[in-house]
Amino acid sequence: MSITRRKFIEWMGLAGAGTALGPLQAQGASSAAFKGYPDSFGVLHDITACVGCRSCEDACNRINVLPSPDRPFDDAGVFGEKRRPTTKAYTVVNRYERREKGVSDSGGHLGSPFFRKIQCNHCLEPACASVCFVKAFEKTAKGPVVYDPTVCVGCRYCMVACPFEIPSYEYEEAYTPSVVKCTMCSHRVEKGELPGCVEACPTEALIFGERKNLLKIAREKIRKHPHRYLNHIYGEKEMGGTSWMYLSGVPFSEVGLREDLGETPAPAMTSGALGVIPMVVGLWPVFLAGMYGMNRRREKIAQEEKTRAVAHALDRAQTQENPSTAKDTRSRNIGGKK
């Protein structure tokens, strides 16, 4: 979802300001796919090079001034459980054991685990931004998806929508809870600096750069080391593409990344439903008023027929009683109707 598209929708809304439902125009069915902002930034995470030192977690904590963790950042004991980003940590690193452990007897190296860093993937067309009814999320032209806590109502639809289950909520906060997620250090990126985690990575398993360059680098790495990497860049196409991408030596599902998300960007999933709304608004009243009119007419005819039948019955009764006056009554009735 692009800002231009949203602006367009707003204009459409203004144009249709006469109707209360104006702003509901769908952003739907444009045939051109949004390929992300040109020259936007991203990060390439080489899972095979990550050693699980958690320096990125440490740096993230310092730079974003987050509360100090329950266990220090050099404690490898945290890998015992699968963690997820929380309100206290925008990013976490998890350990994944190799499935094919010990298959080769030629070297012990097969037994070593993989580490993967988890944070917001900063989708090119973010689900969170498309579902937010106050536009608290925005995909900036530089790449980061940023959140504005000053408008958030706290409906948490973004959390329902996020396919990567990233946003976290301050449930413990009584009065001013917000959604919390990685910002890709947008305040630093704007200044031309590296995101905190990237800068801290001692093995350069994280590389920050223009997304289109990162894709080239990823392909080059795969070409150079065909045995080391799978021929797949996770995030190149997943959910319409993400700014944060991954390279791995084992199937991505083995390092906790879902491979069944498909390539449809999130906004495309709801565009159909949104597109129907203006049609319903336009046609439903016509149909309903038509129904009403038809029924009114039917009732009226029924009423007339009823009156006529009563008159007829009366007429016949009177004719039987008094044939001479019957004619007058009938003509009077008909005259009255005219």
Next chain:
Amino acid sequence: MIKAVRQTMSRLPWTPWRIITCGILVMGFYLTIERFTRGLGAVSSLSDTAPWGLWIGFDLMCGVALAAGGYTTSAACYLFGMKRFHSAVRPAILTAFLGYATVLVSLLYDVGRPVRLLLAYPFVVQQGTTSLLFEVGLCVSLYLTVLFLEFSPIPLEWLGMRRLRTMMVKLTMGLTILGVLLSTLHQSSLGALFLIAPSKLHPLWYSPYIAVFFFVSSIVAGLAMVICEASLSHKFFHDKMDATYLAEHDPLVFQYGKAAALVLAGYFTIKLIGISTGNAWHYLFTGYGVWFLVELLGFVLLPCFLFAVGSRNRDPGLIKFSAILSVVGIVLNRLNVSLIAFNWHLPWNERYIPHWKEVALSVFMVTCLILIFRFVVTRMPVFHEHPDYSSH
């Protein structure tokens, strides 16, 4: 003074039901204070993977569906020319109005910053028009206004404000059309909310047609709820009802039963089409599949059949039973979509199970609704026509 209080106390009949009601209210008030002073975390088991819990799944989803009786009945009566059910409109509108009001109140509990919801941030500050929730919010708030206006003749008659009441009655037709329009939109969009999460909702429930499923099933819910509510009222507020209401009661039940059978048959068919388009047949033989079949066969096909039999045999008892079955079915469906089949890929220990305080607050909401309903019907002209306006 104390003596006076004691006297009043002793005059109040302390039936067990009243004691329970009082208990619920006290608990509700206490938990309300806890919710708004200690945060959502203190009263709910919502988590980062389960951001929507019972208050959305039951209070909002089921509440809105079950309040569909308002638009179905007013549409049937005013638009589709079934004038003879005129007496059913007022209770249905009242139920719908109270239902939607409860939904709104529940939402104030559920969202993190309720003040911003009350200040209509999504409509005033920034409009997230690409969100289906925006549409739901807009429609629900507009529809609540519409329902209030449709409902307003009742208190106006009670209060004796004649001119205002006449003005309101004149608006009936326009309000009904607007009501049906808004209901169509938000009933369907409640389902469409889940279109964004194909990776989280079980394929048997997820469908590109989920919006249609929600809309069609809301009609069933509306019809079934009117039958249920009419029967319950018949039992408890019989003395408040006038001859017209009582005379129209049985034909209404049969007619609604027939309609419900038809709509359920259609609903069953499109549900099957939904499985076909998603090609989710193989999931039927898993645990979730069995659960899906329980919903589809036990609470859609069975009531459909029983409604048909009941209306053919003129058996109000069977129709009422089917209505209860359908209502349970709709509740089941909404809970399935929003809670049970949602996040189905997660291991059980990471799944959402409501906190008892969430349940208690939901019970509190429903209790308040019933109490207000009772207050209104015992005082205002709902089940009977006001003597001054009987010519309406």
Next chain:
Amino acid sequence: MRLKNKKKITVPGLLFCLCLLSATLPDMVACHDGISHLSAVDTVRPDVITIDSMKVFGALERAPVPFLHDLHVQGVLDSPTGKNRPLKETCGVCHLSDDGEISWKFIRRRDTTRDEVRDVFHANCMACHEKMKIKQEPTGPLSCGECHVNAPRVTFTRVPMGFDKSLHYRHSNAHQDKCGTCHHEYDSKARTLSHTPGKEDTCRVCHEKKPTTNPVSMRNASHRSCIGCHLKNTDVDSPGKKINGPIHCSGCHDQGTVSSIPKVKVLPRIKRNQPDTVMIKTGDVDVDETYRNRMDFVPFDHKSHEIYSETCRECHHAGISSCNNCHTLKGSEKGEYINLELAMHQPGSVQSCRGCHEKEQEKKACIGCHAFLGGDRDYNQKECSKCHMTSDAREGTTSSEDRIDQAMDGALENLKENHGPAATLLTSRKMIHATYTDAEIPETVVIDDLVDEYEAVTFPHRKVVKSLLTGVKGNTLANYFHSNKGTFCQGCHHNSPATEKPTQCGSCHGKPFNKRDLLKPGLMGAFHRQCLECHRLMDISSPAGCTDCHEKKQK
């Protein structure tokens, strides 16, 4: 009509039953196979024979029957009929024999008609099961669905059987090197089997994997010959049943049993007139000039490679003949159009020279350096001559025309050339197991380019070089291909020329996250990646944390 009281109960009851039914239906549909009551039976077994004999008469009417052979053999041996009889006769309970040749079909010699074969199974299986049932002994199923199961509970884990050199030696030794005991050729005219010494091939040349009748499939041939021979050599008449070689399924097809067969430690070479050394030549005589080889031939040390491989098949596929018979320069149908170049250089294939050599690089002692060299390496010109050796005599003097002539000569020449040019070339190879002298190798390197949070690292440079060197001691592959003293340095100092003073890390790796060159890690990334990756791949447990290499700075 009002809903009567009875009905009020009926309807919810009906509903409840519906729910219950839908919940239990999947369980009810699932079949229980015949062995479900034998709880002691392993569900993962090497002896499952799927009886689908009726297939020869067309489509099966019911699911094939999983049959546990070893379980039945044991049953026969334990039964009163089998207890005190010679082993061979116990086979006769189920298998008919003609003149000592056992038919491995069940109580029949050939598949006659659908009804007959079906009745053989039904009558005999059921009769035995029933008999045991009456005697109240544990036995197999008696109803249709228990044998004909759609989803068998047992899974088949047969490991493929084949002779390795050790097993081959045990057999040839036992038969006093009479190769003809097993190896034979089929004379289709005379319809006889004969044996020509020195021409032995692998069984799989004729006996194929797919089911065939003449020659019989590998499966039938091996079962008939191996088990037949094992039974023959069994002390047949004594009831003690001393067995020479396995006769049960698990004896050959169970991972545990097979790996428990003792390996012969010092193996003599297999005697089949194979050369010690051989020149790998191009085989095409009549190809047009475009396809003629201009490369020097490759001398190949056949004898030493025999040690590295477990079987002849590892390199020679099924048929033992020279590579260029099938892998011609142009590629031939016989060689599946894998031409000679590909056959020798295809990466990833263990049958090509390069593939196998690269596989060797994955060993713990080698992987530390070789992992960084990348898998897409193009041919290095200098490396060609390591194998395509040019003899000193020819160097400079031989024109390409002459070489073509030699190629043609070579193709016509017999393979036997134990003392020919190949041997000369091979002996001329220089092995190096050395690098620079201690004095030339810096003892330690202080890495202090990036001192920020941590103190500088004192890297024990010489110690690392020495230990890497020790790792490949005696490894001829490494010592031949690490052609000079500097090659060893290139393991870490990659992309540097092989010299005494290779480029330092900082020469190429500079500022981290350099926007202009994101593919190449900065200095810090390069250090961490190379050190940690090498330690991980070579299974060196330290360092366990940051401070194992560098001290945290005191602030």
